[in-house]
Amino acid sequence: MKFDFTYFNPTKIYFGKTALENLSSELANYGDTVLLVYGKGSVKKSGLYDKMIKILNEAGKKIVELAGIKSNPSYKQMMEGARLVRENHADLILAVGGGSVIDCAKAISISAYCKGDPWQRYWIDYEEVDNEIVPVGAVLTMAGTGSEMNGGSVITNEEKMLKNGRVYPPNVYPKFSILNPEYTYTVPKYQMASGIFDTFSHLLEQYFSGTDDNTTDYVIEGVLRSLTHSARAALKNPEDYEARSNIMWCATIGLNTITGLSKEQDWEVHMIEHQLGAYTDCAHGAGLAAISTAYYKYIYKFGIDKFVRFAKNVWDVNTDTLSKEEAAMAGIEKLSNFIRELGLPSSLRELGATEEMLPLIAKSTIQGGGYKQMDENDILTVLKNCY
Structure with a gap:
């Protein structure tokens, strides 16, 4: 640690x-x-x-x-x-x-x-x-x-x-x-899915940082796998108590600070989404879903080893015959597929954002990042890539 x-x-x-x-x-x-x-x-x-x-x-x-x-x-x-x-x-x-x-x-x-x-x-x-x-x-x-x-x-x-x-x-x-x-049974499926991805994003924000070997990353990988498995079960049967209980506890663990211990952390996806939400009033998890794939495609080369690990340990991608770049992109593609499974949007346009909003969102977003420190131009590029 x-x-x-x-x-x-x-x-x-x-x-x-x-x-x-x-x-x-x-x-x-x-x-x-x-x-x-x-x-x-x-x-x-x-x-x-x-x-x-x-x-x-x-x-x-x-x-x-x-x-x-x-x-x-x-x-x-x-x-x-x-x-x-x-x-x-x-x-x-x-x-x-x-x-x-x-x-x-x-x-x-x-x-x-x-x-x-x-x-x-x-x-x-x-x-x-x-x-x-x-x-x-x-x-x-x-x-x-x-x-x-x-x-x-x-x-x-x-x-x-x-x-x-x-x-x-x-x-x-x-x-x-x-x-x-x-x-949670009475929550509409879209809101359930939005909440699931909010949890998923909390875990990713903490995971995609650092180059050290620490217990927290292993904990995050386990919670991500549990969340993915239970999300799929809940999509089939929203009143599956075991699945809904696992999702609820994953959400609590995902941001009660236990999965952030001894981590540098990122949180730029959340910073961008907050301003997207200020302009569109979209559901938070849905906004995170629309931004995440474009963001990680933009930064993965700066922390490529962790993205390879993500592909292998979270999505079971066989990385043995792949280059690091191929493996990292395969993991991000698995993430994109999961967003589609949840029925969440993959573009800002679906959330009511307009092209005119993008520079305003970029300008008002708090700048930060994990593997890459983002400035206003970086943020605007990500927004355009997911528009």
Whole structure:
């Protein structure tokens, strides 16, 4: 392991069919008022909302609601939640939904008592959070982001056309998360596939960096293989509990920092997609899918040995008779085929992007990268290649 690290994750996970039974005991650890945050209606259609209200009422909690969180949660929604926390003196923010809802809940938790503009302080200037943080709990209904066990929060400022993310320290992580794979059954197949590729991309962003031999890369390869196998099973039968449970746990592992330990990491695909999302409001995983193949074709020569390893260890490509370049490209082609299997877009055009948007997206994207440091021209080239 090349780099020293400290690992700590404070989130308690309740996993499985009976996971929700633990909510009552968790609620006992917090005060009287709960801000219930959820999305646009699927929670009510599935019956989960009624279960949540019943448990909260039985626990004697005052319930304040913030509904309608978008798939790309907005700064405006975040600030409305912060207002509700302050005015009602909420003791716990309970997020019921996918990663967008949980991201928004974490953003509300740090912004409610912020002195000054939280967007500028915490998402632009990356200041340390120096105010009261309201605790967050989560009930997960869509697997993909890993937000249930990390400090990440991605928010879109629609006025400024910026979609910015930040990973906050462990005091912002959810205190507990309830993961019942059955709650993901009602997610439409496209959203399921989008979540699966979001997880896949998280793993790739951590994997495609470094030239050292470390345990983390072997862990990532194993999770990628599990995710691919279970994704194919879930596409055939969306109510395959074993497949959906594996996908849910892969998503959590994929971004609870365990698969990033002692790694340099990349994250430029995510940076590009964030700005694509700011301009098109596309599903995050779908945007990542449209960008990934073009990005990796652009950078693979700078880290070719890892791309050969990816082809061999993740996709079982027989590399013995292939040149390094042929092997690397074979692995990227397997990735492209998997995206098609998932039914996700392979071009930005399919997501509503226009040619006029491409320079604007490139200009506003945070520059970085792993094997190749990307500048604005590099990013624009990648965008054109996947348009």
